[in-house]
Amino acid sequence: MLPEIEKLLVLQDSDQRIRTLQLELLAIPQQRAAKEKTFSELSQQLSQIKFRLREIELEKKRLELDAEAKRESIARYKQQQLQTRKNEEYSALNHEISIAEEKIRSIEDRELELMETIEKLRPLVEQAEKAHVEGRIKLETQLSGLETRKNSLEARIRELQAGRARLTEGVEEDLLDRYTRLFKSKAGQAVVPVEHEVCSGCHMKVTTQTVILVKSEKSITHCPQCGRVLYLCP
Numbered sequence: 001m002l003p004e005i006e007k008l009l010v011l012q013d014s015d016q017r018i019r020t021l022q023l024e025l026l027a028i029p030q031q032r033a034a035k036e037k038t039f040s041e042l043s044q045q046l047s048q049i050k051f052r053l054r055e056i057e058l059e060k061k062r063l064e065l066d067a068e069a070k071r072e073s074i075a076r077y078k079q080q081q082l083q084t085r086k087n088e089e090y091s092a093l094n095h096e097i098s099i100a101e102e103k104i105r106s107i108e109d110r111e112l113e114l115m116e117t118i119e120k121l122r123p124l125v126e127q128a129e130k131a132h133v134e135g136r137i138k139l140e141t142q143l144s145g146l147e148t149r150k151n152s153l154e155a156r157i158r159e160l161q162a163g164r165a166r167l168t169e170g171v172e173e174d175l176l177d178r179y180t181r182l183f184k185s186k187a188g189q190a191v192v193p194v195e196h197e198v199c200s201g202c203h204m205k206v207t208t209q210t211v212i213l214v215k216s217e218k219s220i221t222h223c224p225q226c227g228r229v230l231y232l233c234p
Helices: 001-081 088-168 171-186 208-216
Strands: 191-195 230-234
Touching: 001 088, 001 171, 001 191, 001 230, 088 171, 191 208, 208 230
Parallel strands: 191 230
Antiparallel strands: none
């Protein structure tokens, strides 16, 4: 195998590790966002059920005030009945009392419905609050883990990049430049073996002349289709 190929393979192995680490590093913000979204959904669920409970409790309070107002009206009507001497006025007041009493019964029926709903919602609120607390603890743990992983990846990438200059020693500038461009454009596969007269990079059959050139190991040979640097497996 050509010494240049050997150097490029060692360099490519290091660059592939850097690339893998960089891709993992790039994925961390998305992972963080996904975990924050999950917790946000728990928060929304808790807010929605609490809002629903408050709405019902406020409606129940309004009904209680309304019923109390109706009772006060009834008391006032009855007091007026004691003071009137006209049958028409007495009957009219009696009619108002009946209407108020009917409204009170309707209010009390609705209050019972609301009380039943409140009794059902309160355990759900407790469950949602518990899930929210547990979710927050889980999120904090996950975010801390991601931050630790991020720092570890950045440190490892810096370490590999610092040693890259040493790996490029002895590689001609033109060859290194072409390798770098191929590595970026070919998803980290710039130097690939020829297997059964097929480029393992683009999976296209190469010419017999290309195979002969690779086997001769006299110069760098590129795949006619994809341009990758070719070599034979030892």
